[in-house]
Amino acid sequence: MSLAENLTQVQRTLTASDRTTLLAVSKRVPASVLREAHALGLRHFGENYVQEALEKQATLQDLQPVCWHFIGRIQRNKTSEIAQHFDWVESVDRPLLAQRLNAARQGAATKLNVLVEVAVSGEDSKGGCLPAALEALANEIEKLPHLRMRGLMALVHPDPDQARNNFSQMQALFHALQNTGKYPDLDTLSMGTSADYIQALAHGATEVRLGTVLFGSRHQERL
Numbered sequence: 001m002s003l004a005e006n007l008t009q010v011q012r013t014l015t016a017s018d019r020t021t022l023l024a025v026s027k028r029v030p031a032s033v034l035r036e037a038h039a040l041g042l043r044h045f046g047e048n049y050v051q052e053a054l055e056k057q058a059t060l061q062d063l064q065p066v067c068w069h070f071i072g073r074i075q076r077n078k079t080s081e082i083a084q085h086f087d088w089v090e091s092v093d094r095p096l097l098a099q100r101l102n103a104a105r106q107g108a109a110t111k112l113n114v115l116v117e118v119a120v121s122g123e124d125s126k127g128g129c130l131p132a133a134l135e136a137l138a139n140e141i142e143k144l145p146h147l148r149m150r151g152l153m154a155l156v157h158p159d160p161d162q163a164r165n166n167f168s169q170m171q172a173l174f175h176a177l178q179n180t181g182k183y184p185d186l187d188t189l190s191m192g193t194s195a196d197y198i199q200a201l202a203h204g205a206t207e208v209r210l211g212t213v214l215f216g217s218r219h220q221e222r223l
């Protein structure tokens, strides 16, 4: 199926919750296809690899409006490039990364939107801060002048029953943070990928991150 057909399918499932942000996960997707996606109305793109993202951003400089989200593992030596070339960072999981992103964002016209990635799947291979450390990290981000604490992100367990538990835990953590009243800009719960986004929406996701259902399988090809 074509990108346009895939997008129509996905949008049909999103209309029920009309404020959901559709983040098109474009890792390993060439710039020409992102241009096509933009022409079809997609505005939010999620990238995992800094070098790959910067190359595509340079090719797509003329696209407006567009919003770039960094969703991959953050390497410490890449924090300046991330802070300077993205609008959102969804994978902050340590105070040190928040501090480095904040320092590198100084002088920019807008604050950097930040989501805390939370480790709820119990799989060590995935990043994320432990739920017990979440509030301390959120407080740290809230204090930093060039960051805007917008919400939480998670990748859940592949098993559907465990995924359901992970989603409800995320929903509870998000509401608990909102209920503290300490984070005025907290409005984003980013969860759900191609495999599980319908379930994520049922648990209050405000943003879903979709690659495969839009662009097809990535196989292992590199650009």
Ligand SMILES: *Cc1c(COP(=O)(O)O)cnc(C)c1O
Residues within 6 Å of the ligand: 025, 027, 048, 071, 072, 155, 192, 193, 194, 195, 209, 210, 211, 212, 213
């Ligand atoms: C790759 C990726 C996705 C998208 O996964 P699909 O299964 O292709 O939809 C979402 N979130 C993160 C953090 C990713 O790395």
